[in-house]
Amino acid sequence: MSSNITNRYPHLSMMKHVKPILSLNKGQGLTFKFPSHYGEDFHVQVFFTGTTILVGYQLSEKWAYHIRYQEQKTQYEGKRVWFICPIKGCKKRVDKLYLKEELFACRKCHKLLYPSQNRSKYFLPMYKLERLEKKLKGKGRWGSPPPRPLGMHWETYERLAKEYADVYCEIMEKGEANIAAYGQSKMTKPPQHTDNI
Ligand SMILES: [Zn+2]
Known part of the structure; x- marks a missing residue:
């Protein structure tokens, strides 16, 4: 089995998981538990700092870093929010950040493929x-x-x-x-x- 398929990695989706914390008070956050397919279950804490999203988790090392985001007004008074990929030199606007090699980053940075893109092989x-x-x-x-x-x-x-x-x-x-x-x-x-x- 190839290991570079997106659905083999835990991910945080801005719209599905993280957006609600943007309406919390500064310093408040949420904890997400990721299922065991990454190895042992582990928890990712996500805080709203007022200007960035601070993620914290413990894998082989203890990680804490800021992720920027961008809001976009949509028609009908909705609001679309994007992560800015935290990898230096990328800064892509994405909905999902995947955890691979202990870091959350966009699909491109992690060189991941959607399952359908891998179909020619699989x-x-x-x-x-x-x-x-x-x-x-x-x-x-x-x-x-x-x-x-x-x-x-x-x-x-x-x-x-x-x-x-x-x-x-x-x-x-x-x-x-x-x-x-x-x-x-x-x-x-x-x-x-x-x-x-
Ligand atoms: Zn990236």
């Missing part, structure tokens, strides 16, 4: 199937390719449809995990073997 056949569906301008069902799009030459369609069927077979052979990942988990008879690819 779920290669899935990715192919999606690409074929795009070309065929429709979704297939249970291994049948989408119908021929209006205006597509039969020859082209037949080639793509065959490719579609081949890729589908490939997916079936690689097991249930793949199918589930593709959102077709309601298969009545999933293949028996579920090796990881």
Whole structure:
């Protein structure tokens, strides 16, 4: 398994987690507990200093540093808030900061990929199937390719449809995990073997 996928790392989301502390008084904060997939559970304390967000946590070292943020007014009187990535030289405006190598930073700084960006490696056949569906301008069902799009030459369609069927077979052979990942988990008879690819 590749280790550079965003969802393998704990993250703080400004809008989901941290924004509420901006309406607290100075020096007040919240504690977030991160689940054990990083190793042991640990706690991150987040304080509002009045101008920055101070994060504190203990891993192999004790960490405390300030993270800047930026507010943006939205239509309908809403307010969007962003973290400014604390890594020197980055300062990207982001909603999520990921914890990797003991530091919170943006996805780019940590060289993380979204699961979908990794699909070409992980779920290669899935990715192919999606690409074929795009070309065929429709979704297939249970291994049948989408119908021929209006205006597509039969020859082209037949080639793509065959490719579609081949890729589908490939997916079936690689097991249930793949199918589930593709959102077709309601298969009545999933293949028996579920090796990881
Ligand atoms: Zn960054």
